[in-house]
Amino acid sequence: MKIRIPRDELKIGMFIDRAVLERSNESKTGVDFIQKILIDTPEKLAKLRKQNLKFLIIDTAKAQKIEPKKVETPKPKPVEKPPEPEKEPEEKPVVEKVVEPEPEPEEPQEEEKLLESFDDDDKKGAMGGSVVPFEKELEKAREIKEVAVQHVKNMLEDAASGKSFDTEPAKEQVNDIVKSVFRNKDAMLSLTRLKSFDEYTFTHCVNVTVLAIALARETGFSKSQVEMIGLGGMLHDVGKMKVPDEILNKPGKLTPEERLIIQKHTTWGYDILKDRKDISDVAKLMALEHHERIDGSGYPNGKTEDQLQPESMLTGVVDVYDALTSARVYKPGMPPPNALSFIKSKAETEFRPEYVEKFMEVIGIFPVGSVVEFNTGQVGIVKEINRDNLYEPNVIMVMNARKQKLGTGRVVESSKYENAGLKIIRFHHPDDFGINVSEYLDLDTKRI
Numbered sequence: 001m002k003i004r005i006p007r008d009e010l011k012i013g014m015f016i017d018r019a020v021l022e023r024s025n026e027s028k029t030g031v032d033f034i035q036k037i038l039i040d041t042p043e044k045l046a047k048l049r050k051q052n053l054k055f056l057i058i059d060t061a062k063a064q065k066i067e068p069k070k071v072e073t074p075k076p077k078p079v080e081k082p083p084e085p086e087k088e089p090e091e092k093p094v095v096e097k098v099v100e101p102e103p104e105p106e107e108p109q110e111e112e113k114l115l116e117s118f119d120d121d122d123k124k125g126a127m128g129g130s131v132v133p134f135e136k137e138l139e140k141a142r143e144i145k146e147v148a149v150q151h152v153k154n155m156l157e158d159a160a161s162g163k164s165f166d167t168e169p170a171k172e173q174v175n176d177i178v179k180s181v182f183r184n185k186d187a188m189l190s191l192t193r194l195k196s197f198d199e200y201t202f203t204h205c206v207n208v209t210v211l212a213i214a215l216a217r218e219t220g221f222s223k224s225q226v227e228m229i230g231l232g233g234m235l236h237d238v239g240k241m242k243v244p245d246e247i248l249n250k251p252g253k254l255t256p257e258e259r260l261i262i263q264k265h266t267t268w269g270y271d272i273l274k275d276r277k278d279i280s281d282v283a284k285l286m287a288l289e290h291h292e293r294i295d296g297s298g299y300p301n302g303k304t305e306d307q308l309q310p311e312s313m314l315t316g317v318v319d320v321y322d323a324l325t326s327a328r329v330y331k332p333g334m335p336p337p338n339a340l341s342f343i344k345s346k347a348e349t350e351f352r353p354e355y356v357e358k359f360m361e362v363i364g365i366f367p368v369g370s371v372v373e374f375n376t377g378q379v380g381i382v383k384e385i386n387r388d389n390l391y392e393p394n395v396i397m398v399m400n401a402r403k404q405k406l407g408t409g410r411v412v413e414s415s416k417y418e419n420a421g422l423k424i425i426r427f428h429h430p431d432d433f434g435i436n437v438s439e440y441l442d443l444d445t446k447r448i
């Protein structure tokens, strides 16, 4: 069983599944992380306790009983009173409190049941429900995403520089994302609204992974296919690591030559992955084909619908959505409804219509984390999608009609729209009102 514990409760014998450290000056990304280590010596324990750990998750099933080293007792001097034996504060209580592996629960958890049912062909295409409330899932989702972004960064950099890289941790992270999406997809989806400006490529790869998993789940792919799509999402832009930074992040318009170099990231990515035995052909082709379009207008090969694998066409939709809604050095992020209507206008020509339709159902007209204005002038943040009526999501009210910030964060449920005569009339960028969406979602989590 994986459980989160405070740093002070870390003991010898525990197995760290993952831990994220607070921002250090040396770290460009703001996080460093530790994964899969056994705390088998007091030195290791002491070192970790000194670290500024942001969060820590241990795997109790992998805990081990560590025998204490024999402490040499100092020889008493003949005439003086023997000294008090030195205290070993780290070791003694630790050995007594070693965490024993906990038996796995006999009954599968709710999410496991859902994952099992997902394998049944007859359940394909069913819009999955949530087994965990949004508030409960959000913090977990945030941790999973933070670790995944850091790992993608390491993996992509190693892959591009020809170093060996291990896909096992990425597969585990994909699995964590899949499980989170099954518990409550809106939690993980809301985090795709929080864009990282500095580390665009890595955040984008994880966003594409999340969005592709959520969409694939609703589009008839089996669980193992969804996992393959997840890994493909993480690696789909690996070729971008070979594009010079000055082109990738050029503030101005690209020249035709520069555009061609950027387009090469698809074939470069495929070349990096093609000989790997631990990566499926599906994931390799996703790297090659995610910019192809069903009418043959895409790159690098101008393939058409019948020549493309479905996973690549699905990735094409979510990739464009995340790219459009992200702010870059050369452009602000497009509001989600505008990005969706752009994608919708290209359904049938560039994108497979069924993926576009399903994608709109999955993320909603006003995705979670969107800042919206009502006909009354009140402003709120979308907290949860009402999939029966995409125009009436549950919204946390953050400003009154005079645009004064509210402290309470009252939630307007979708069922209240009609009685209150409420209607969402506008979508705003969070910066329009200086709203920190993440803070409000956190506040909401704490309040409940």
Ligand SMILES: [Fe+2]
Residues within 6 Å of the ligand: 236, 237, 265, 290, 291, 319
């Ligand atoms: Fe790409």
